Amino acid sequence: MLTDSHCHLDFPDFEGRLDETIARASAAGVTRMVSICTKRAALPAVQAIAEAHPQVWFAYGIHPMRVAEEPMIEVDELVAAAAHPRMVGIGETGLDYHYTADSAEAQQQSLRLHIEACRRTGLPLIIHSRDADEDMARILSEEHTAGAYDCVMHCFSSGAELAQTALDLGFYLSMSGIATFPKSGSLRDIFAAAPLDRILVETDSPYLAPVPHRGKRNEPAYTAHTAATGAEIFGLTLDEFAAATEANFARLFPKAA
Known part of the structure; x- marks a missing residue:
């Protein structure tokens, strides 16, 4: 059994083929999925997918690359959404300076608001970070000092220093398909140096x-x-690794356990 801890089942790529996609996942041993909502307008559709499919849960936040396109998120808005029985996380949120560095200040403000929503709801934070390691490490650390919260670094592909900061804060690293790429040896080394009980897959x-x-x-x-x-x-069998990541997911996302 495996959990895809981060996917986007509401995207047009899956339109008209959702049932068969979920069936293939189940056949491959992927028995649980968290579909991530990245903008306000998509929330009803993402909720409906989770309501219609017992294998699917969802999370909600404003993607950092969308922050400049939408009114700033309000903590109360996230808290209200979190009352849905199948919403299990806050995000994805974070910082992306690769394409949208011009909105860095707004992204940082949005990130801090999402973190406050995590404190109020007890749900874990789902972080997107690209080309922003220094600011990300600083904000996550500052906010954790101000009040603890749980977090996963989604699709982790940043540097070793940010990985260590996240692990030192008690956070999780999520492994994506990037880890399978031939030229991702340094990323595999980062995962190998992390505790097994802090790893998710997606x-x-x-x-x-x-x-x-x-x-x-x-x-x-x-x-x-x-x-x-x-x-x-x-250095594990697939069954051993799957069991470990399932236990990790249940610990971080108890609402979906």
Whole structure:
């Protein structure tokens, strides 16, 4: 059994093929999925998917690359959404300076508001971080000092220093298909140095399909390929690695356990 801890089942890539996508996931041993809502307008659709499919849970937040396009999120708005019985996380939120560095200040404000919502709800934070390691480490640390919260670094592909900061704060690192790419040796080394009880797996589908499907549309079933790489990294059987990541998911996302 595996959990795809981060996917986007409401995206157009899955329109009209959701039932077959979930069926393939189940056949591959992926029995649970968290579909991530990244904008206000998509929330009803994401909720409906989770309500219609017992294998699917959801999280809600404003993606950092969308912060400049929408009114600033309010903590009360996130707290109200979290009352839904199938909402299990806050996010994805974070910092992305690769394409949207011009909105860095607004992204930082949004991130801090999402963190406050995590404190109020007890739900874990789901972080997106790209080309922003220094600011991300600083904000996560400052906010944790101000009041503890749980967190996963989704699709972790940043540097070793940010990984260590996250682990020192008690956070989790999520392994995506990037870890299977031939040139991702340094990233595999970061995961290998992390405690096994802080690792999750995900697809971020429809993006970042793992080897052997790289370049194609990703889907939750492919979590199994990333998990196979994770097992190799930690010197475990696939069943042992899957059991460990399932326990980790249940600890971080108890609402979905």
